[in-house]
Amino acid sequence: MSQRRLGMQTGVAGSFGADAxxxxxxxxxxxxxxxxxxxMRGKLALSxxxxxxxxxxxxxxxxxxxxxxxxxxxxxxxxxxxxxxxGQSAGWIAMALFLFLWLHPLRKKFRWLAFLGTLSRWLDVxxxxxxxxxxxxxxxxxxxxxxxxxxxYWSMLxxxxxxIVGKYLYGHIPHKKxxxxxxxxxxxxxxxxxxxxxxxxxxxxxxxxATGLAAGRSPRPGRGLAGSILEMLSSDLARxxxxxxxxxxxxxQAGGPVDKATLARAMQLARRQMAxxxxxxxxxxxxxxxxxxxxxxxxxxxxxLAAVLLHVTVVVVVGATWIR
Numbered sequence: 001m002s003q004r005r006l007g008m009q010t011g012v013a014g015s016f017g018a019d020a021x022x023x024x025x026x027x028x029x030x031x032x033x034x035x036x037x038x039x040m041r042g043k044l045a046l047s048x049x050x051x052x053x054x055x056x057x058x059x060x061x062x063x064x065x066x067x068x069x070x071x072x073x074x075x076x077x078x079x080x081x082x083x084x085x086x087g088q089s090a091g092w093i094a095m096a097l098f099l100f101l102w103l104h105p106l107r108k109k110f111r112w113l114a115f116l117g118t119l120s121r122w123l124d125v126x127x128x129x130x131x132x133x134x135x136x137x138x139x140x141x142x143x144x145x146x147x148x149x150x151x152x153y154w155s156m157l158x159x160x161x162x163x164i165v166g167k168y169l170y171g172h173i174p175h176k177k178x179x180x181x182x183x184x185x186x187x188x189x190x191x192x193x194x195x196x197x198x199x200x201x202x203x204x205x206x207x208x209x210a211t212g213l214a215a216g217r218s219p220r221p222g223r224g225l226a227g228s229i230l231e232m233l234s235s236d237l238a239r240x241x242x243x244x245x246x247x248x249x250x251x252x253q254a255g256g257p258v259d260k261a262t263l264a265r266a267m268q269l270a271r272r273q274m275a276x277x278x279x280x281x282x283x284x285x286x287x288x289x290x291x292x293x294x295x296x297x298x299x300x301x302x303x304x305l306a307a308v309l310l311h312v313t314v315v316v317v318v319g320a321t322w323i324r
Contacts, residue, residue: 046132060079082140082149086139094137094140137152148307162297172282172286201262228289232282246270
């Protein structure tokens, strides 16, 4: 990170307050962005897909619990065995989706692919597919993870867990709607807009709101990876606790009972503002953790890809498939 960027970060994290808020232009008092419809659709799609896969698992439960020697006598064997109609269909779908996942890094690398959609949309699709892959592969494996299938499954599960960590770190970097990282000036402006919006809907003075949302302490320099992760987790917990305290305080300071809907809206904006403050404070540490995560995640992804391709090659060569 350049010296100029670090200086900007220190200024935003250390000196942001009511004066900066009041200096914002009049048009900043716009309604804050609501939850992204794309994100809501992503959650709905994930729920539907996982529900369908769970239904398949329940349908084959009586087969999956049988010992391997007894499965061949089950009437469900031709359907739920790894080379069966359900089992191998799940395998082919999993392979297609896994190859599709590799389009996400290509979309990030080549800007001319912007016509395919925003980075945030691609990330949402990437997450939905990544979270459904372990269950899909488990159906293909017949819930038995030995041999080549076991190697493929555990490597894919490991990369899935790595992806969850990556999503957690990614969420601590401020981004715009299109998925590009926000500049510190943009973050500072949004924090000011949020304070003005909270003040307008609660009737509280902007200085009082800014004081209640004051940034916490910056992370100690020179901490290692483990220390930075622990500090990030403790900061998340502290932010959650501070929001609960702030809710009670604003309820009293508003000069009487506050409408529940108004208070809930104010707290939604406050949590967003506090999250932005935390992201600015820990931006340097988050970038450092994210770089190390990339270094670890890429070899895991390549290993999983090699395992999938090797597994598919062996299956096709030996003819263990119902597809003719």
